Amino acid sequence: MNISGTDLILACSAIGAGLAVIAGIGPGIGQGIAAGHAAAAVGRNPGAKSDITSTMLLGQAVAETTGLYGLLVAILLLFVKPLV
Amino acid sequence: MRSSILLATSTEVDIEVHGLFSYELFGHTFWITTTHVCVLIVMLILLGFAIAANRAMKHASQVPTGFQNVVELIVEMLDKMVHGVMGKKGERFANYIGTVFLFILLSNISGLFGLRPPTADYGVTLPLALMSFCIIHFCQFKHNSLKEIWVDMCSPLPPWLPLWLPINLIGEIAVPISLSLRLFANILSGTIIMALIYALLSKFAYFWPGALHAYFDIFSGCIQTYVFCMLTMTYITNAIGDKEE
Numbered sequence: 291m292n293i294s295g296t297d298l299i300l301a302c303s304a305i306g307a308g309l310a311v312i313a314g315i316g317p318g319i320g321q322g323i324a325a326g327h328a329a330a331a332v333g334r335n336p337g338a339k340s341d342i343t344s345t346m347l348l349g350q351a352v353a354e355t356t357g358l359y360g361l362l363v364a365i366l367l368l369f370v371k372p373l374v
Numbered sequence: 375m376r377s378s379i380l381l382a383t384s385t386e387v388d389i390e391v392h393g394l395f396s397y398e399l400f401g402h403t404f405w406i407t408t409t410h411v412c413v414l415i416v417m418l419i420l421l422g423f424a425i426a427a428n429r430a431m432k433h434a435s436q437v438p439t440g441f442q443n444v445v446e447l448i449v450e451m452l453d454k455m456v457h458g459v460m461g462k463k464g465e466r467f468a469n470y471i472g473t474v475f476l477f478i479l480l481s482n483i484s485g486l487f488g489l490r491p492p493t494a495d496y497g498v499t500l501p502l503a504l505m506s507f508c509i510i511h512f513c514q515f516k517h518n519s520l521k522e523i524w525v526d527m528c529s530p531l532p533p534w535l536p537l538w539l540p541i542n543l544i545g546e547i548a549v550p551i552s553l554s555l556r557l558f559a560n561i562l563s564g565t566i567i568m569a570l571i572y573a574l575l576s577k578f579a580y581f582w583p584g585a586l587h588a589y590f591d592i593f594s595g596c597i598q599t600y601v602f603c604m605l606t607m608t609y610i611t612n613a614i615g616d617k618e619e
Contacts, residue, residue, distance in 0.1 A: 351601040358559035
């Protein structure tokens with residue numbers, strides 16, 4: 291079986307894209323911690339529920355960014371193919 | 375049709391921006407893409423809404439009814455948001471923030487109506503972030519003296535030892551990049567997942583993708599709009615500093 295250099299690069303790019311989206315673990319854990327603390331805060335002070343929810347969503351959306359960088363690298367490797 | 379603007383009509387995985395027709399200018403080939411068309415549609419809707427709102431407010435009555443109600447609700451909501459974050463300094467920025475808010479919100483939600491969201495193209499989000507960047511630094515130079523900015527840039531170390539300056543400079547340059555990439559990647563991920571579902575599950579994709587549209591287009595789109603405007607306002611407030619005029 292003949293494997294050309296381009297094929298090898300494409301295969302390695304696919305593996306690299308898979309590795310890049312492992313970055314999603316971190317934001318997942320972070321968002322879970324934020325949601326858990328928000329739930330605890332609502333339990334302690336149910337009156338401030340709307341404030342707590344909006345603060346939590348804002349923080350989670352910012353924390354999501356690092357995971358999205360991983361996704362971006364994966365998309366670049368798969369669709370833009372900068373290495374070929 | 376390969377170059378369709380409507381996402382839901384394609385039968386293959388189609389997440390890319392397509393060129394509709396090209397033209398030559400100064401020896402370069404430029405493309406009019408689907409993003410241009412979608413931005414134009416969003417712009418026309420906003421313009422139509424603005425003209426209608428202007429008409430309604432010309433014949434405004436003391437007790438608002440119908441369309442006047444909606445316009446007042448939107449304006450009050452935007453003013454309250456800007457005022458809540460920036461305080462009294464924010465009144466000058468309410469127009470800009472409100473405009474950007476409405477544009478990004480409508481762009482994000484346009485995925486719901488079958489368009490490819492314009493904000494899923496880096497060429498749309500980067501200028502938005504660069505405008506924020508320019509306003510942040512205009513405010514910084516307007517409200518602070520050069521000496522204060524220098525002290526601020528060397529901040530953890532004393533101002534006669536600018537070892538920390540390059541790191542602070544990188545931090546400043548990272549602001550527009552992270553602002554634009556956050557919005558871009560969020561909307562792009564939603565677009566990709568919807569395109570995958572419509573293309574690969576086309577036999578089963580009836581009715582239930584509506585729930586995913588509600589999450590990716592409405593919920594995620596609104597949150598990201600809010601985050602973009604909120605971060606812009608926070609950066610501007612930080613750049614102005616605590617001084618009262």
